[in-house]
Amino acid sequence: MSPLPTTVPAIVRTRVRAAVRRRVVADPVEAERRSLLLRLMSLTLQYPDPELVAARPAVAAAVAALPESPAATELTTFTDWFTHEDPDVLARHYVEMFDLRRKSSLYLTYYLHGDTRRRGMALLALAQRYRAAGWETDGGELPDHLPVALEFAALSGPGGGEAPLRQHRRGLQLIHRALTDADSPYRHVLAALLTLLPPPTEDDLKAVAELAAQGPPNEDVGLDPYTTPTPLEDSHR
Template sequence: MSPLPATVPAIVRTRVRAAIRRRAALTPEETAGRALVLRLVSLLLQYPDAEITAARTELTSVVEALPDTPAAAHLAGFTDWFAAQDPEALERHYVEMFDLRRKSGLYLTYYLHGDTRRRGMALLALNQRYAATGWGTDAGELPDHLPVVLEFAALAGPGAGEAPLRQHRRGLELIHRALTDADSPYRHLLAALLTLLPPPTEADLAAVAELAAQGPPNEEVGLDPYGTYGDGEFAPPGTFTPPQQAAPTLAPTARQEDRR
């Protein structure tokens, strides 16, 4: 869609875009295909433990059977690499990309709120969103861990289910940029996800550039009840349990690496 002229009042532009989105409602087949892509990205963004690496042939076959879309092409770019790697090399690369680099970590509220009180509230709000649909996260990960957010989006659908992804679109853009700069094949997974979201606005791109240059907001206190770890760092997975969790629906991650 061509950008609406800047002279059009903001409220009118918003209503026009909303009307276009309503007319472009997805068919059941499109919704199911979208959910499958989200589940694949969720699974492939998890730590490559023995169970996942043992399923690489099957995962590659699923990706090859997807309809010809930009998301499918990006997924194929990842699985071609993923299937050919030594399992130990996969583990090392994953830790380097997601545990040891702040700009490509998978905890979305960090990019929006940084080390501030607002992050703790955002985490609680995500838990409440999940609970309102009767869905519970695995207690081994925070509710803003991207694979968890993706699984919820696949289950709850393109509207409310994908709302957290749209809300954190700038963080997703930054992760993709960081992975691209590192020449990591994981960039293909973020690229596949971004094809499902609205294109970034000029304001989004400017905010991502500023975030890359300056980092998220910082504050010495305020992540209770989730807490911080060490000198302003986030606690590593497994050192806390989010409150009021429902029965888990995702397999616990085997990774217990500290994030720098």
């Protein structure tokens, strides 16, 4: 693997602060490669604020330095667009894809539980999983926000660290489907992530089709202490 730009590790870790007990893995080179992929996915799925926009050349260089893989190919296609697009266009596109469309929201528990009491419990369980692993977020996002889950997976390893991603595989598949239908370049980031997860079963595909047609369950109570921010509430707007 070619050396990464020296600025990349700091950039990748600026958004989600964490302390974690690292697990021992059999293949540290493969673990590092996978971790970097997940961190780059986490970074590219965050709101393109001025800091991230300024870091685009370094992010693209980090992606270009990845060893060849289906995930790296997808990320390269994404960064080709992301690096050269106008920042205002990037911001508007991000809001449209992830804040204004329920089928491509980045809050994973929504796809399993919708706006129900069960979602509040699922969010609490996810936060407890993070703490049990010795990991604390900065509190700026809900624990099921996909960039947060990706950072946890990157730091904690492919076993327990990636468990939340595997648990929400159907939601991830639906996000990818919605982004593909919208012809959004962000579909390539989701496609990259899906290459790292087990392939979908027939039941998974059926459930995704049902979610796309009917949406998650709805019950607008019981989410405290967690609620999904609306576009007006979210601090990056």
